[in-house]
Amino acid sequence: MIKEWYFSEGNQLCHFRVAGLLIRNNKLFVQKDNNVCALPGGHVDFGETSAVTLAREFKEEIGVDIIVNRLVWVEEHFWKWGEKNAHQIHFYHLVSLKNDDDISDDFNETMRDNKGITLQWLALDKLKSTEIYPEFLPEKIGNIGDGVEHFIRNKW
Numbered sequence: 001m002i003k004e005w006y007f008s009e010g011n012q013l014c015h016f017r018v019a020g021l022l023i024r025n026n027k028l029f030v031q032k033d034n035n036v037c038a039l040p041g042g043h044v045d046f047g048e049t050s051a052v053t054l055a056r057e058f059k060e061e062i063g064v065d066i067i068v069n070r071l072v073w074v075e076e077h078f079w080k081w082g083e084k085n086a087h088q089i090h091f092y093h094l095v096s097l098k099n100d101d102d103i104s105d106d107f108n109e110t111m112r113d114n115k116g117i118t119l120q121w122l123a124l125d126k127l128k129s130t131e132i133y134p135e136f137l138p139e140k141i142g143n144i145g146d147g148v149e150h151f152i153r154n155k156w
Contacts (some may be wrong), residue, residue: 004043013086017043020049020095027121031111037122037132050091060113062119065098072144075134079155
């Protein structure tokens, strides 16, 4: 039985990932690998909802409890990962901290389960000059609607 919703066969790779938009004081909480930023989160386990996954991932990776407020974006992303055709389904949720003091304004630490990735706050006015994923984030972060927006990115 597959634990994570992440599988590969031949030259095809498919996964379901969830990420959290944690915004405070005009800053976005991000994970950074080299000079590339992304939203913290992880792969959904089989039988798990995306909200449960997100709460679990924040606890495992950062050691904090979050409130998953609501789903804001869904993305279907197709791209080449080396020789593989990758297909990712990605849910993005607005989240907040159960205890606002859990992550200080100067937080800059490595992820608990991946020492190559740092977690930190990024000023919203720096988004357009930062390599960040999803690519639509710099334009959409200031205009999050009440509903769920759907994106399709095909780079095959």
